[in-house]
Amino acid sequence: MLTPINPRQAALPEVAARTAKLFAACLLVALTACSKPAEKAEDIRPVRVIVLTPANADVISEFPGEVQARYESQLGFRVGGKIIARQVEVGSTVKRGQVLMRLDPQDLQLSQAQAVAAVKSAASNRDLAQADLKRYQELRDKNFVSQAVLEAKDTAFKAAQSTYDQAQAAFKGQLNQTAYATLASDVDGVVTGIHAEAGQVVAAGTPVVNVARQGAKQVVVGAPENQVDALRRSTDVRVRLWADPQQVIHGTVREVSPIADPVTRTYSIKIAIPDDAPNVKLGMTAYAAFASKTSDNAIKVPLTALLRVQDHSVVWVVEHGAVRQVPVQIAGQQGNDVLIAGALAAGQQVVTAGVNQLKSGQKVTILNAPEPVAHGDKTASTPAKVAQTSSTASGAVQ
Structure with missing residues (x-):
């Protein structure tokens, strides 16, 4: 025969379970209330710095x-014509008087032949006038002609002589023109440029060859x-x-x-x-x-040390393990560095990397041992050294 189950007895295990859960919750609350709150870790940023040097330091640009x-000439022909030969290359070493280029001389030679013929014609007219003057002088001595006729013959001779002198001068000028068909170097040097080639027609004075004096x-x-x-x-x-x-x-x-x-x-x-x-x-x-x-009141800092805040520039100065903003006025720029007028003093530590992630009063730790900026080094490596330091530091602070 089955015995009926009392409802109160059946609910006892469930009540015991609920009581145990409530006790555990109360115990957890009590323990939490007794423990101390966790302290928030202080934000300390790693930075790189430089130590400023005294003013009036050497600046390297x-x-x-x-x-x-130092002396380089652009040579050209003194007459126009067609180039028929080029006898040098770029880089060729040339001596004084060495031929560089030649023009076609045919037209110049024809002009020279014309000048020779003009000289011969003038010489013949002069000789004829001189012979006439001599004959009339003899006739005048015998009183066969008047003085006016003799003076006319003398004038004709002088005109013929002048015509001959003119033709002779023209011949010498044309002789020079023919010689100008050859372009020669007037100094010992090196050919640094060629601006014309064989077959090209050039005008008088057009530069065709550059020669640098040794x-x-x-x-x-x-x-x-x-x-x-x-x-x-x-x-x-x-x-x-x-x-x-x-x-x-x-x-x-x-x-x-x-x-x-x-x-x-x-x-x-x-x-x-x-x-x-x-x-x-x-x-x-x-x-x-x-x-x-630099000027007496200027100090040089790397370009990476500058931070633009609103309408002015600032730098971070490290003091007692924390940073503070210092407004600065830029007096000039030298390579990767800028010149700061006033505001900063020699011996101060200025942050050169991570400047855009700092806030006033924030504590920092210095990654590099502070070294003065090498303003006194007069070698040409100063800008490169500063640039290298800046580029290395930029990857250290994220």
Whole structure:
């Protein structure tokens, strides 16, 4: 016989389970209330910095250029005609008097023959007039002719003599014209350009060959308009060749173009270098470094240290392990660096990487050991060194 189940007895296990869950929840709340809240980790940014050097430091500005001859001539024929021969190539070494090109001489030779015939005709007329004058002088001595007739014969002789002199001068001029059919070099040098070929008809004076005189050379660079005046006064110019960067050649600024190039908008600066500089050839790529002094109240910092905030520029200065913004005024630019007038002082640490991810008062850790900017180094590697430091630092802070 089955015994009926009491409903109260059947609900006891369920009640016990609910009680256990409630007790566990209360215990968890109690433990949470007794524990301390978790502290938020402080945001410390890694940065790279430089230590500013005193003002009036050396500034290096480097520009690429080309080695050129100091004296280069564009030669052309002194008469027009058709070129029949070209006897040199670009790069050929030529001596003074060496033939470079020739014109077709036929027309000039015909003109010369005409001048010779004119001289002979004038000579015959002169001789005839001279003979007539002699005969009439004899007749005048015998009183057979009047003095007026004798004077007329004397005048005819003088006119014939003048005609002969004129023909003789024309012949000499035409003789020179015939010689001008041959173009010869007037200096010892190197052919740097050819602008005409055999078969081409050229006018008198048209440049057909460029010849650079041996000896004096120069390096020509293009400078931006905001640095021309400073570079013009530079007394320390050092030239390096791309083919031999270890060789340093001291040069002097010889000429600064008064107008800008219409294409590049740069001003041409010609730097004279010694004639005995070794391994210097025309057309080589060169780099000219100009050393100058900044103003007394200017300090140079890398371009990567600047941050644009609204309408002015600022830099981050590290003090006591934190950064603060310092508004600055830009006084100029030198390669990858800018000149700051006032606001900054020598010895301060300025952030050069990660400037756009900082905030005022934020604590930072310095990745690199602070080193002064190499303003005093007068070698041409200063801009490259700063650029390398900046590019390395840009990848360190994300």
